[in-house]
Amino acid sequence: MMRFRRRGRAGAAAVLLVLAASVLPGAASATTEGFTTKFVDVSADGGISLGAMVMEPASPGPHPVAVLVAAWGGGRTQNVIPARDLADRGYVVISYGARGFGESGGSVEVAGTDDIADVSTVIDWTLAHTAADPARIGVGGVSYGAGIGLIAAGFDPRIKAVASLSGWADLVASLTQNDTRHGLAGLVLYLSGKANGTLSPETDTMLTTFLEPAISDADSQAVIDWARPRSPIGYLDRINANHPAVLAIQTWSETVFQPGQMVDFYERLTGPKRAEFVPGDHAATESGGLLGLPSDTWNSVYRWFDAHVAGTDTSIENEPPLVTRARPGMQPPEYQSGWADVVGTPSRLYLGRGKGIDGTLQPEPAAWDSSIAANRDTVANGGVPLATYSLEALSGAPPTAFLWQVDRGSGAVWNQPPAESATEIRGALRAHLSVVPPAETGTLVAYVYDVDPAGTGSLVNYLPYSWKHATPGSNQPVDLDFSPTAYTLAAEHHLALVVDSKDPLFLDCNTGAGKLGLTSSIADPSWLEVPVRRPAENGENQ
Template sequence: MHSRRTFVSMSALACLVAAAPAAYAETGFTTRFVDIVAADGVALKAMVMEPRTPGPHPVAVLISAWGGGCTQNVMPARDLAARGYVVIAYGARGFGESGGEVDTAGPKDIADVSTVLDWTTGNTAADPARIGVAGVSYGAGIGVIAAAFDPRIRSVVSLSGWFDLVHSLYGNQTRRGLVALILYTSGWGHGRLSAETDWMLRTYFDPTPDPVDREVINEWARVRSPSRYFDRLNDNRPALLIGHTWSETVFPPDQMVELYERYDGIKRIDLIPGEHASAESGGLLGLPSETWDTVLRWFDATVAGTDTSILAERPVVLRARPGTHDPEPHPDWRSAEGEPRRYFLGPGQDDGVIGDAPRPGWRVEIDADRDTIATGGVPLATYSFEALSGEPPRTWLPGIDRAHGAVWTSPELPDGLRVRGSVSAHLTVIPPGQTGTIVAYLYDVDSTGTGRLINYLPLSWTDAVPGEAMPVDLRFSPTAYDVPADNALALVIDTKDPLFLDWNTGGGRVALTSPDTDPSFVDVPVRRGEESAR
């Protein structure tokens, strides 16, 4: 109950914030709070901003993120209302001032979007032919799935959303435990989880889950994945804007690139440095926000039809790491990607080396179930700091315990590298047990041995033959990263990271090898003709 009283207080405060500026009152919109009753009787609390001028007006529906209420999107709502939109900002069921229990983007949440549209077209001066839906994170996923079911949605904006929830939960057979724990605790702290959602999240943490339970979780996640309804989405063809960050710890960007690549309608994708929702947070607080400016322009073009200039721009827009670079516009994803450049992993005097020629026949062993100082970071913190500072997380590579982690380093790269796309690696693992996990980290290393993290990736197995060689392929999420001239690349592999629930049991030693007939390598996508880093 304490949580609910807090959100009611926030509503009252937000109402004052929304109504206070005289300029907004004079330019012409009203603000009110209403209950929109869903089909099962649950009341969804909504903040309605409506132009004073005669309609019909274009419509913008803003769906709250995980844990948020109807006032979470008050700042972008004001901006849209000031541009002549009827704005309905509502809290998803189970959160904030809305009733019911959290359905985690399930069928009830999707039906709620249509209920909100029904109420809007029946109770405001809305134009039913001009409707857009937007959300951050949780609201993004709900909005994209709803656009597959309700053809009235002519434009949908996904900011820090997801395409395949199974991939998010079990990518490379590895559970993202720390992120799931944050979602679970914040879900109870700011809402009312349904019994189903509570069971799914608690079972997800089981160190030795029953295979039947895991399949139940997978099916639960499939129902909540836009990928399941992709054909319907493609048939409805809403204009699709995707905003995402390179270093997402909740929903890695590879799935959103897949959505963009497969989708046939009008579309745009913006990928920038940062963490989950870091690009959107400033705009939610009323600060200048390039991300929300893009949303406004997208709705003006694809909902209101007042300014279509954004549709003439190249639709794939990248900003490279580290730091904040100028946007790189491209006509399609293929044009944005670099050409793979193969580097081979080989033996060295101390650590391994990354070189241009195959050097198979080596073997390195590391302790299983032992961590090193190499880490993917802290969810919602590490890469949010990068978004503010421009600096990726750093690790001093000489400090990595070589008994627990293997290191390969390239010579200095005189021209640097402009990495664009998905780095991949191939090597052979000899596991000590039937189950296990490795975690790979790719670094940009300066002359002091300090590595800045380019990317990281876990990989787990649950049915290996102990002691038998097992070829593995690692494909990192796409990124845009400029390695400075005279720095080097380094690949680090260990077996634990606090971000993940690993499958290591019983200790032992993991062998990493490169057979004569199957050399190990790293493929780095490099922009051809543009190798020099800025």
């Protein structure tokens, strides 16, 4: 386990006073805006400085403190709008870019020991140089800043509240699911890190190793060993011991940090907590607020800090702590007391052969054998990282595919009969398949679609699965636990399961051509399990 050093107070920092209202809202006049704004360099371990922006109320202190850690690639002004809004509410706000990014020195360690200790250094500086209240401190951030803030709450008991927006709980699970690497997301992370910061040698090596077309078991384990101590879930006992109030806001279609890991993290927190799950992709729901647009997400952050840092407004504590917005469309929020109130009752649909080229999703098990071409893609896909589902957050429309265009030689399709009424899917879909691999290593990708009467499929969920040591020609069980979701299937629509063997999102384990067998028997049937919430199970909603 990593060990973090507590920092002593930093020495005097060089201060550059910037009064530029056109660039920094609220910086022009303490008289009209109620706070002053300045740029500072905070001395940190390793002889580096962290570039920070400080907004301090003009009224006498002590004031509650909000530390905002920038997202991947961001600097001290990335959070200028939330900083202004919090300063308007009476907070001393210090916003900074993590080392290696923005105006900060050093190199990017991906939530390494120095990154976590830097949070304490910034708090030390703030207490020494502003009218800050040491008993009222909150830390928040988007994405990279969210993960750093969560881990820091386990190492600095002065942190009374954390706001994690599009953060991660388990970096290992974020990089790899079912032995399948999230290659395209990793490539975006690596290229943006190289373009906007200075990666440490270790970070550069781990990310380039992760992106190798073929990766050995030893190299794969090295990446896992690097990622594990950078995961908040590994410090859950320390976080619970410090008892910070944790707000986590996550998107259902998160490409980088899937929502299931945050559900598990949230459920295991023992202190004050609140979680919100909304449509969209990574950082989509909070980006509008960063640009100055109205934002329910940032309003929740402000209310959370007011309740658990400033102590000025505790109204958010009177609401049920778990909030969900269902897909598709802009559906109203639902409030539940716990995750058990969100999920529906599992309903199992068995995969049948069907009368045509497609199979059926049916109530009874069936025996059949089929096959698809291995190492070939179809029009079914998981979308473009950070783009496809961000568009959904704006438009309300999930990514679509015309299922009649799926090459039946490269993908298998099973359809359910049309639903007579709307169906509320709540929780994690599961599937069990039996496959016959053509090679020792290989990959399949499963997709669940909401299909309208015209045959257009809206993507509900997807999941890859790889095997590395299979016996070619022998049955291989494949068990899939999809990320949880909240999705309402309209009347006259139906679900479809599509299976192929390739997707641009993933670095697959396919090694060549051949046929991937798909089988089902009465003794070991293949199935799709859908968590369906009945009207009687919706009593907690408001």
